[in-house]
Amino acid sequence: GRGRSGGSGGRNRTSTFVVGAVGALVVVAAAFYVIGTEGDKKRDDARKSPSPTATTSVKLPPGVECSGESCAGKDAEVMGCSGDLVTTARTATVGATTVEVRYSETCGAAWGRITQAAQGDTVEISSGKSTQSDTISAVGDTVTYTPMVPVDSATDAEACAVLAASGEKGCTE
Incomplete structure (x- = not known):
């Protein structure tokens, strides 16, 4: 075989790397999603609260x-x-x-x-x-x-x- 096994080995390594990279991105995106939804929940709770002091206690970014x-x-x-x-x-x-x-x-x-x-x-x-x-x-x-x-x-x-x-x-x- 003219480099057939060497070629497929290179392809396998590339696809393994791609799958690993996609997996890492999914984990990172999931972490951001969880953090983001917690922030949304806090904002919604603050918005629903009838007390005027609740809006002043919301932590705003610097x-x-x-x-x-x-x-x-x-x-x-x-x-x-x-x-x-x-x-x-x-x-x-x-x-x-x-x-x-x-x-x-x-x-x-x-x-x-x-x-x-x-x-x-x-x-x-x-x-x-x-x-x-x-x-x-x-x-x-x-x-x-x-x-x-x-x-x-x-x-x-x-x-x-x-x-x-x-x-x-x-x-x-």
């Missing part, structure tokens, strides 16, 4: 300054809710402007952001009874975002953009 109602009307960057803690939950395009619902599960809050916008363009976020907005005031600015509104999930908020030049309005679905 640098995060608010959660839920305490984030209402505050700046996401100043409160430590942006960066790695944020996702874009919904997006829409109005003219050349993109409007987004930005969401931080850690902070239990959302805010609206517009990009590729122009002076006078406005972004608004609403969730339940809470509404916040911001308008680009400086010439040359193309991005702005609203203060935060408290939300239970990313789907609880809607962001809208109103373009100054055309009066066109569009909202995230």
